[in-house]
Amino acid sequence: MKKEHKHSEAKKYGMVIDLDKCTGCGACMVSCMAENNVPFKEDETNKRDSITWIRVYKLTNGKSFPDADICYMPRPCMHCEGEHGHSPCVSVCPATATDYSNETGIVSQIYTRCFGCRYCMAACPYHARYFNWWDPVWPEGMEEYLNPNVSPRMRGIVEKCSFCFHRYQLAKDKAYMEGRHEVAEDEYQTACTQACPAEAITFGDLNNPDHAVYKLKKDPNAFRLLERLGTNPKVYYLSTREWVRKAGDNYLQGEWKAEKN
Amino acid sequence: MDSALIPKGVERCSLGKFALFIAVVGAVLLWGVFAMLLCWLKGLNQTNMNDYYGFALWIWADLAVIALGGGAFFTGFLRYIIGKDELKNIINYAVLIGFICYSSALLILAIDIGQPLRGWFIFWHANVHSMLTEVAFCLSCYFVVLTIEYLPLIFENRQLDKVPFLHNLSHNMHEIMAVFAATGAFLSFFHQGSLGGVAGVLFGRPFAYREGIFIWPFTFFLFTWSAAACGPCFTILITKITEKVTKKKLVKDNVINLLAKISGWMLLTYIVAKTIDTWYWAAITAPSKGFWLMDFYSSNPLYGGGILFAEIVLCGFIPAFLLVIKDFRENPNTRMIAIILAVIGVSLNRWVMVLQVMAVPVMPFDTWALYFPSWQEIATTILPVAYGVILIALSYRYLPIFPQERELNPVTD
Numbered sequence: 001m002k003k004e005h006k007h008s009e010a011k012k013y014g015m016v017i018d019l020d021k022c023t024g025c026g027a028c029m030v031s032c033m034a035e036n037n038v039p040f041k042e043d044e045t046n047k048r049d050s051i052t053w054i055r056v057y058k059l060t061n062g063k064s065f066p067d068a069d070i071c072y073m074p075r076p077c078m079h080c081e082g083e084h085g086h087s088p089c090v091s092v093c094p095a096t097a098t099d100y101s102n103e104t105g106i107v108s109q110i111y112t113r114c115f116g117c118r119y120c121m122a123a124c125p126y127h128a129r130y131f132n133w134w135d136p137v138w139p140e141g142m143e144e145y146l147n148p149n150v151s152p153r154m155r156g157i158v159e160k161c162s163f164c165f166h167r168y169q170l171a172k173d174k175a176y177m178e179g180r181h182e183v184a185e186d187e188y189q190t191a192c193t194q195a196c197p198a199e200a201i202t203f204g205d206l207n208n209p210d211h212a213v214y215k216l217k218k219d220p221n222a223f224r225l226l227e228r229l230g231t232n233p234k235v236y237y238l239s240t241r242e243w244v245r246k247a248g249d250n251y252l253q254g255e256w257k258a259e260k261n
Numbered sequence: 262m263d264s265a266l267i268p269k270g271v272e273r274c275s276l277g278k279f280a281l282f283i284a285v286v287g288a289v290l291l292w293g294v295f296a297m298l299l300c301w302l303k304g305l306n307q308t309n310m311n312d313y314y315g316f317a318l319w320i321w322a323d324l325a326v327i328a329l330g331g332g333a334f335f336t337g338f339l340r341y342i343i344g345k346d347e348l349k350n351i352i353n354y355a356v357l358i359g360f361i362c363y364s365s366a367l368l369i370l371a372i373d374i375g376q377p378l379r380g381w382f383i384f385w386h387a388n389v390h391s392m393l394t395e396v397a398f399c400l401s402c403y404f405v406v407l408t409i410e411y412l413p414l415i416f417e418n419r420q421l422d423k424v425p426f427l428h429n430l431s432h433n434m435h436e437i438m439a440v441f442a443a444t445g446a447f448l449s450f451f452h453q454g455s456l457g458g459v460a461g462v463l464f465g466r467p468f469a470y471r472e473g474i475f476i477w478p479f480t481f482f483l484f485t486w487s488a489a490a491c492g493p494c495f496t497i498l499i500t501k502i503t504e505k506v507t508k509k510k511l512v513k514d515n516v517i518n519l520l521a522k523i524s525g526w527m528l529l530t531y532i533v534a535k536t537i538d539t540w541y542w543a544a545i546t547a548p549s550k551g552f553w554l555m556d557f558y559s560s561n562p563l564y565g566g567g568i569l570f571a572e573i574v575l576c577g578f579i580p581a582f583l584l585v586i587k588d589f590r591e592n593p594n595t596r597m598i599a600i601i602l603a604v605i606g607v608s609l610n611r612w613v614m615v616l617q618v619m620a621v622p623v624m625p626f627d628t629w630a631l632y633f634p635s636w637q638e639i640a641t642t643i644l645p646v647a648y649g650v651i652l653i654a655l656s657y658r659y660l661p662i663f664p665q666e667r668e669l670n671p672v673t674d
Contacts, residue, residue, distance in 0.1 A: 046311070048311035048312050048313050048314075048630070049306075049311040049312060057624075057626060059626045073626075082464075086390070088463065088464060088465035091388075091390045091391065091462070092390075092391050092392065092393065092459075092462065092463070093388055093391060094383045094387065094388055094391040094393035094394040094397060095379075095382040095383050095385075095386040095387070095388065096386045096387070096388040097382075097386070113379075113382060113386055114375075114376070114379075115374050115375065115376045115377075115379035115380060115382045115383070116305070116374050116375020116376045116379075117373070117374050117375075117383075117393065118315030118316065118375070119315075119316075119391070119393050119459070121312060121315035122315050122316045122463065122466070122618070122619065123463050123465055123466070124465060125465035125466060125623040125624065126465075126624065127312060127313065127624075127627075129312070129315075130312050131305070131310075131312055131315060131375065132375070133304065133305055133306040133310075133311075134304065134306050135304070154376075155304045155306075155375070156304055156305065156374075156375025156376040157375055157376060158375075225624065226465075226623065226624065228549070228550050228551050229464060229465050229467065229550055229623075230464055231464070231465055247625050247626055248625075249551060249625065250467075250550065250551030250552055250556075250623075250625055251551050252548055252551060252552075252553060255551065
């Protein structure tokens with residue numbers, strides 16, 4: 001009970017994505033859009049003004065056959081902790097429309113408070129934040145299929161991955177009704193985690209030694225994207241391939257070798 | 262027809278000619294208003310901004326006009342606080358230009374936000390950690406100060422001055438103008454600085470990020486400094502353009518030269534500080550994040566090393582030296598070259614700190630993002646220029662903006 005109480009004080013939900021398992025199928029993106037009522041356009045060819053809370057990047061090692069290699073890197077919001085919760089986006093939002101939760105480690109976005117200045121987008125090096133350039137338009141009848149637990153967003157505001165926070169709320173409610181303080185690991189999982197056919201995504205409390213992510217983040221092949229910037233992200237990646245790990249950050253000439261040794 | 266409104270002892274063009282001028286500029290203004298309405302009614306999809314370019318032409322225009330409008334606070338500071346009495350002959354115009362620049366900045370901000378009706382949230386739900394919050398508060402307060410500084414000038418209109426209340430109000434406001442000038446200088450220091458801080462605190466963007474003192478990145482101080490240096494240059498530039506258009510000498514050379522001299526020394530010290538900042542950033546800050554200087558200036562068709570040279574040497578050191586050296590400063594041609602270069606330099610600095618920040622890839626597998634504004638963005642950026650020209654034209658025609666005009670252009674009959 002004492003241990004459980006300790007956990008309830010400071011959770012740090014995060015993700016570990018095994019890039020060696022990811023096939024780039026895009027199921028995570030599709031499930032995320034369906035789960036979170038992410039709006040889409042008739043023509044989605046311009047990726048710089050279409051919304052994809054989790055985006056799969058295609059990385060190459062730049063070599064030619066037979067040494068050519070590719071890697072697919074899913075990129076949700078990193079839910080950066082920064083230093084003491086001062087993540088790049090949270091600290092700049094002038095209207096406190098985005099916040100870092102010390103209870104869950106999740107960076108929230110308050111849609112009804114955001115007034116669309118887009119400063120948070122300028123601050124985010126991962127391009128994980130998206131602006132609603134248009135009002136959402138759903139194909140006829142699709143309104144019936146929207147997730148009732150997630151509010152659709154209107155034109156002129158910023159949105160981003162919430163680690164399916166509504167699922168956490170539902171799981172908390174369920175636990176409360178059952179007289180429990182804690183949400184079990186399998187009770188709160190993000191849509192992308194569950195949809196990944198290769199089981200490349202693992203989600204859980206990075207602070208909880210009983211959760212799989214706790215051990216995975218300590219893997220010698222684990223790294224975080226742009227760690228050197230001090231964003232302190234909560235999404236970890238795994239890869240046995242050196243060039244992939246190197247592609248996770250910027251290094252001056254010779255630095256990578258020094259870091260490796 | 263409107264001669265009763267025109268200040269005594271000065272000559273103005275005919276009302277017909279003036280109306281034609283206003284109509285032409287007004288057409289441009291209406292074009293901008295149309296684009297503005299499109300943005301408000303249809304949303305920011307009318308622009309070419311995207312998720313890589315959340316900040317674009319408008320934010321540059323905002324930062325640039327605020328820097329150029331810095332002539333108001335700095336000239337006011339020199340005139341009322343330092344006691345440079347000669348500057349009383351240009352302070353009215355500096356205030357008017359500042360008023361135009363700041364009202365334009367507020368208008369652009371109102372167009373730029375995705376939910377304009379929620380604009381007040383920045384005050385109501387203020388996040389004290391955000392530089393933009395500081396900008397919003399100081400900008401709004403300073404705009405009020407500028408309005409207070411501009412009002413007595415309006416009350417000096419020949420007809421309004423006949424109203425005893427307005428006459429006395431204007432007189433009394435002039436008496437306490439030093440208080441407003443000091444308030445304006447204080448507020449300007451913070452909002453010019455926090456505009457610099459807007460980019461400087463972005464620790465996720467190594468091109469913009471700067472270390473600093475306490476909570477203020479070095480860009481905080483550099484923005485204030487550059488606005489104080491180049492704002493007066495813009496005041497001189499607009500004065501000279503007005504003289505050209507009206508075909509009259511409106512301000513004596515000793516006033517212009519004094520302002521140019523102070524501006525020159527401010528620019529020289531600023532550009533030395535900027536050089537040190539750039540060196541420190543290139544040698545220490547950026548490499549600590551895994552970037553060499555040239556990573557920010559290569560592999561793209563627009564942002565080469567030339568832009569750094571243009572900002573620091575061509576539009577920094579050169580105009581500074583031209584303004585500091587007496588012979589060049591007092592030569593109208595070299596002075597004008599220096600002033601134009603300084604104005605371009607500060608605008609270029611704001612461009613780099615907004616648009617190049619957005620363009621530089623941060624993730625190693627990402628690419629440079631370039632953008633060209635839509636006509637709606639261009640029209641709404643030109644809108645404040647047209648508005649400024651109209652306000653200057655009206656103020657020049659009906660208000661005693663230039664105290665030396667009568668002396669410099671005696672009316673013979």
